[in-house]
Amino acid sequence: MRPLGEIAGGDTTRFGALAAGTALLVAFIAFIAWLVKAGVIVNFISESVMTGFKCGVALFLASTQLPKLFGFHGAHGDFWENSGHFFKHLHETNPTSLLVGGTALAVLILGKIFLKNKPVALFVVIGGIVAASALSLGERGVKLLGNIPQGLPPIGLPAVYWHDLNELLPLAFACFLLGAVETAAIGRMFTAKHGGRFNANQEFLALAASNLAAGLGRGFPISGGMSQSLVNEGGGARTPLSGALAAGMILVVVLFFSHLLSALPQPVLAAVVLVAVASLFKLSTLKQLWRVDRAEFVVAMAAILGVLSSGLLRGVMIGAIISLVQLLRTASRPHVAFLGRIPGTRRFSDRERHPDNELISGALIFRPESGLSTSTWTMSASRF
Numbered sequence: 001m002r003p004l005g006e007i008a009g010g011d012t013t014r015f016g017a018l019a020a021g022t023a024l025l026v027a028f029i030a031f032i033a034w035l036v037k038a039g040v041i042v043n044f045i046s047e048s049v050m051t052g053f054k055c056g057v058a059l060f061l062a063s064t065q066l067p068k069l070f071g072f073h074g075a076h077g078d079f080w081e082n083s084g085h086f087f088k089h090l091h092e093t094n095p096t097s098l099l100v101g102g103t104a105l106a107v108l109i110l111g112k113i114f115l116k117n118k119p120v121a122l123f124v125v126i127g128g129i130v131a132a133s134a135l136s137l138g139e140r141g142v143k144l145l146g147n148i149p150q151g152l153p154p155i156g157l158p159a160v161y162w163h164d165l166n167e168l169l170p171l172a173f174a175c176f177l178l179g180a181v182e183t184a185a186i187g188r189m190f191t192a193k194h195g196g197r198f199n200a201n202q203e204f205l206a207l208a209a210s211n212l213a214a215g216l217g218r219g220f221p222i223s224g225g226m227s228q229s230l231v232n233e234g235g236g237a238r239t240p241l242s243g244a245l246a247a248g249m250i251l252v253v254v255l256f257f258s259h260l261l262s263a264l265p266q267p268v269l270a271a272v273v274l275v276a277v278a279s280l281f282k283l284s285t286l287k288q289l290w291r292v293d294r295a296e297f298v299v300a301m302a303a304i305l306g307v308l309s310s311g312l313l314r315g316v317m318i319g320a321i322i323s324l325v326q327l328l329r330t331a332s333r334p335h336v337a338f339l340g341r342i343p344g345t346r347r348f349s350d351r352e353r354h355p356d357n358e359l360i361s362g363a364l365i366f367r368p369e370s371g372l373s374t375s376t377w378t379m380s381a382s383r384f
Contacts, residue, residue, distance in 0.1 A: 004293055017218075019220045020160075021160035022221050023211045023212075023219060024216075025165070026207070026221045027212040030176055030180070030204045031204075032205040033204045038201070038204065039200025039203070040200075048303070049299060049322075050188060050192075052307070055281050056079075056306070057277065059308060060274060060311075062278075064082055065208060065270040069097070069274065070098050071095075071142065071267060077160050078310065084282040097265070105271040105274070107120070107124055108271055108275040118236060121276075124264065126266075128269075131265070132263040142267065145261055145265075147259075148262060150259065153217045153219070155216050156216065156218075179221065180223070183206075183224035186224045203224075230279070230280070302322050303318060315368025332344070338364070338366050340354070340357025340359055340360075341357060341358045343358060348365060349371045350367075
């Protein structure tokens, strides 16, 4: 699977066209997955994987936002690279940036405690823009969001050739698979937290529609976003209507007010993301897994390390693969109950739970307590 930069040969215009073509291919694959109801593939994401995924996401996103909070450039790698870069360049901290970001962080934390489910983050962002303009924070070394293009991008098919599709298809399939897993992980997390029913197949249709729009608008392949979803939730959103309202507001801002966002201090934006992701790290849940089920704790830790070392998407995939291996191992070694006759009756039950049950002379009666495949039956029978 060749990267887009190599396929484009250094041509930035062609690079953008290939990226948009990849998004259209992702949309096509997601639509086929919706048609054949392939949502069952996300069932391999266990709750332990979700626990590890959330903890890993919290740490990873924090490592990307801390440099912005302290006022210097961050790295663009995994958690370990980002953390090493942060501590190595800590002496480059801009005091004004740290003051602005720390103030925003304090207001957000207080709002989370005393004004639950209120859009405190919105007022913090507005306050940051007003403060940046009134106090000329940009001249004090505080990094601002910068210019944002106004208006909609040109709509149309990207300039790709038929022979490009063979090159882009493996990349598009990888983007779809990783995007579907991350979107499912986010959906299941919020469903478990707020109730409701998660429909993986419906997510495939949404993934297809969003990537179709991204491809026609000359954008990159997209999927569900963890940090954006957390900020949305932190503002009090509880239903899909919030997404529709947010999309409408974004459209209005892009068409008429995008220039106002250029004055938003990056430390303020970093503070908003940090507060949003802090709720994901559940040390108590990890401790409970360690006490109750060591095998599931290993799965959760594998998902954490996967996210920290390989990024959000691959972290979920690593945890899902480990869950699948555990599932196959459990299926190949079903629990077998040895039966004995209940005294005074003609009924039989498990002697492990009822040691007074009578053995039958000359016979060994047992019951595998799961569905049997040929290989499972062979492995079970070989134990006797």
